[in-house]
Amino acid sequence: xxxxxxxxxxLFRKEGQNVxxxxxxxxxxxxxxxxxxxxxxxxxxxxxxQIVNDFQKGDIAEGYSVSREKKESFPxxxxxxxxxxxxxxxxxxxxxxxxxxxxxxxxTRLSVL
Amino acid sequence: AQSVSxxxxxxxxxxAASLELGCNYSYGGTVNLFWYxxxxxxxxxxxxxxxxxxxxxxxIKGFEAEFIKSKFSFNLRKPSVQWSDTAEYFCAVNNNxxxxxxxxxxxxxxxxx
Numbered sequence: 001x002x003x004x005x006x007x008x009x010x011l012f013r014k015e016g017q018n019v020x021x022x023x024x025x026x027x028x029x030x031x032x033x034x035x036x037x038x039x040x041x042x043x044x045x046x047x048x049x050q051i052v053n054d055f056q057k058g059d060i061a062e063g064y065s066v067s068r069e070k071k072e073s074f075p076x077x078x079x080x081x082x083x084x085x086x087x088x089x090x091x092x093x094x095x096x097x098x099x100x101x102x103x104x105x106x107x108t109r110l111s112v113l
Numbered sequence: 114a115q116s117v118s119x120x121x122x123x124x125x126x127x128x129a130a131s132l133e134l135g136c137n138y139s140y141g142g143t144v145n146l147f148w149y150x151x152x153x154x155x156x157x158x159x160x161x162x163x164x165x166x167x168x169x170x171x172x173i174k175g176f177e178a179e180f181i182k183s184k185f186s187f188n189l190r191k192p193s194v195q196w197s198d199t200a201e202y203f204c205a206v207n208n209n210x211x212x213x214x215x216x217x218x219x220x221x222x223x224x225x226x
Binding site: 033035040041042043044045048058090092099101102104105106107 | 122147157203214215
């Protein structure tokens with residue numbers, strides 16, 4: 001069953017804690033993305049990666065970090081420096097190129113305890 | 114930087130009513146345009162796209178959108194909505210120079226049975 005798997009579905013973070021959201025795809029896509037979704041603000045790009053071992057900051061990268069050690073995996077760490085982490089996080093992937101269609105995972109909802 | 118505006122944040126319609134959701138973008142060059150839909154509890158998925166050619170594009174489930182270059186608009190339409198169209202709709206643009214999408218703030222559509 002091809003697609004993008006995000007885990008966990010729900011995640012809770014304590015003050016001062018780093019948490020990592022998982023994103024795995026078996027679509028053989030080169031490009032992967034992380035978005036943050038807040039009500040009324042649409043999706044905002046956090047980080048993206050067009051190839052293994054390379055990634056770039058998006059519009060709201062502060063307080064987040066990523067790695068891309070494998071083509072199929074693009075984990076996102078929400079660090080303690082992110083002061084307002086409560087949001088819905090979406091991972092996406094696509095083939096490389098401008099006329100790409102991005103395919104999305106089911107998302108992870110992160111809340112602060 | 115490019116931006117995307119969706120002017121209707123919440124829309125409530127009765128079944129069989131016609132739908133038009135506005136989308137305007139700010140970028141003067143060549144663009145690729147997308148509408149994505151997020152049904153309750155489901156993945157964000159592509160509804161339709163425009164790359165070039167006929168400015169009137171048809172998507173899934175009877176949706177269509179018209180690209181009007183002079184107005185920087187890509188409005189989504191459906192002649193007769195159904196209860197199952199209840200969802201959040203996102204317009205997105207990339208500027209043909211990279212594969213990053215800029216999303217609008219989204220429009221929540223509720224269709225009353």
